[in-house]
Amino acid sequence: MWKCPRCETENSDNSAFCPVCGETQQHAQAQRPRAAAGWPTQQTPSAGYGAPAKKSGSKTLIWVLVALLILALGVGGFFAYKAGVFGGGSNTSAPVLPPASGKGGSSEVKSEGGLVGVSMPTRDLQRWNQDGENLKKELEAAGYTVDLQFANNEVATQVSQIENMIANGAKVLVISAIDGNSLGTVLAQAKEKGVSVIAYDRLIMNSDAVSYYATFDNWLVGVKQGEYIEEQLGLKDGKGPFNIEFITGDPGDNNINFFFDGAMSILQPYLDNGQLVCPSGQTDKATVATPEWSTQKAQERFENILSTYYADGRQLDAVLASNDSTACGVETALAALYTNSVYPVITGQDCNIANMKNLIEGKQAMSVFKDTRTLASKTVEMVDALMKGTEPPVNDTKTYDNGTGIIPSFLCEPVVCTAENYWELLVESGYYTADQLK
Numbered sequence: 001m002w003k004c005p006r007c008e009t010e011n012s013d014n015s016a017f018c019p020v021c022g023e024t025q026q027h028a029q030a031q032r033p034r035a036a037a038g039w040p041t042q043q044t045p046s047a048g049y050g051a052p053a054k055k056s057g058s059k060t061l062i063w064v065l066v067a068l069l070i071l072a073l074g075v076g077g078f079f080a081y082k083a084g085v086f087g088g089g090s091n092t093s094a095p096v097l098p099p100a101s102g103k104g105g106s107s108e109v110k111s112e113g114g115l116v117g118v119s120m121p122t123r124d125l126q127r128w129n130q131d132g133e134n135l136k137k138e139l140e141a142a143g144y145t146v147d148l149q150f151a152n153n154e155v156a157t158q159v160s161q162i163e164n165m166i167a168n169g170a171k172v173l174v175i176s177a178i179d180g181n182s183l184g185t186v187l188a189q190a191k192e193k194g195v196s197v198i199a200y201d202r203l204i205m206n207s208d209a210v211s212y213y214a215t216f217d218n219w220l221v222g223v224k225q226g227e228y229i230e231e232q233l234g235l236k237d238g239k240g241p242f243n244i245e246f247i248t249g250d251p252g253d254n255n256i257n258f259f260f261d262g263a264m265s266i267l268q269p270y271l272d273n274g275q276l277v278c279p280s281g282q283t284d285k286a287t288v289a290t291p292e293w294s295t296q297k298a299q300e301r302f303e304n305i306l307s308t309y310y311a312d313g314r315q316l317d318a319v320l321a322s323n324d325s326t327a328c329g330v331e332t333a334l335a336a337l338y339t340n341s342v343y344p345v346i347t348g349q350d351c352n353i354a355n356m357k358n359l360i361e362g363k364q365a366m367s368v369f370k371d372t373r374t375l376a377s378k379t380v381e382m383v384d385a386l387m388k389g390t391e392p393p394v395n396d397t398k399t400y401d402n403g404t405g406i407i408p409s410f411l412c413e414p415v416v417c418t419a420e421n422y423w424e425l426l427v428e429s430g431y432y433t434a435d436q437l438k
């Protein structure tokens with residue numbers, strides 16, 4: 001048994017060191033005369049905050065050092081917080097981004113990375129707003145200056161916006177084409193000036209100026225829609241016949257060839273063997289296309305179909321809709337004109353807010369979730385690589401031939417969204433807030 005003179009712990013064993021403060025027993029013994037010479041041997045409670053503690057000198061030293069350390073961390077932490085090192089400030093959950101385009105904030109940081117032109121088709125559909133904003137935010141965070149334009153679904157407007165981007169010195173163009181066949185001339189100018197072009201989501205056709213393509217696996221989107229109908233109707237088990245109608249998107253959008261043909265790769269055999277029947281007879285891509293993916297035009301076409309082929313109360317079992325904007329038109333037409341009590345299985349794509357509300361209410365069975373955050377990030381990686389002269393990420397070098405050869409692509413993965421998993425997919429992942437879906 002020995003008492004440590006430094007921390008005054010009674011040590012029952014005879015180990016060489018005090019287990020509490022590490023003081024050596026030898027040292028303790030050597031110190032004993034000093035303790036005897038008047039050093040306190042009993043720890044006295046502090047007389048209050050700030051009052052000098054009556055402790056042993058070395059213990060006081062430790063406390064002083066600890067206090068100094070805490071103070072240093074506190075002061076340093078405060079300044080680090082102010083400087084945003086910990087992502088602090090008004091929005092603690094958001095990463096701290098450099099100021100966009102040198103605008104805003106007191107410390108004007110000019111982007112050094114160069115100008116990137118981002119050309120989106122329209123503000124009318126939810127997804128392009130999201131895509132455009134995500135791209136801008138991420139490109140600016142990576143240090144680039146961004147010229148983001150929406151072309152109001154007018155080809156001439158998109159062409160002139162791209163011309164301006166080139167004239168303003170853009171080094172890379174990220175383009176989601178309104179009409180994949182109408183950008184050849186303006187992109188020839190881009191190529192001449194050494195501007196790289198990334199086709200975003202929609203492939204740009206017949207132009208050798210296109211260097212890369214960032215998109216989702218569009219064929220798989222269609223396949224997932226077809227498989228969903230196949231499963232819901234029990235087609236694999238031989239059930240049927242069921243009535244089905246079809247609707248796809250803009251004929252100038254190369255994606256419909258993948259969406260529609262992908263879905264038909266699953267459904268066509270059932271049309272052929274009679275398990276699926278299309279009362280309107282409208283099954284070919286050109287007939288079921290919807291200019292500009294317009295909800296209004298989709299609604300009009302379906303009002304026509306319903307009043308011509310279903311007015312007698314005929315049951316409609318499924319609608320293959322290639323995306324949410326067209327599905328919305330179908331759902332509005334059904335609400336007005338469909339009288340049978342069996343509601344059809346309706347597919348979609350994009351997980352637009354209006355459609356998610358319909359999905360929750362049982363008016364749409366599924367959508368295909370294409371996380372635009374992932375696509376934006378991949379595209380930014382591509383831009384960055386092009387700017388730095390390194391290899392952009394690609395995972396497909398076989399599928400997308402734009403008429404001038406295969407365009408190396410990065411395909412993100414689409415995911416089926418239903419009433420069962422929308423909460424996890426969209427709300428828990430932070431894509432939407434719960435309030436947005438109310």
Ligand code: BGC
Pocket residue numbers: 125127201202249253255293323324325349350370
């Ligand atoms: C996109 C879809 C979108 C559609 C209409 C397609 O090119 O891939 O996600 O629903 O355009 O905007």
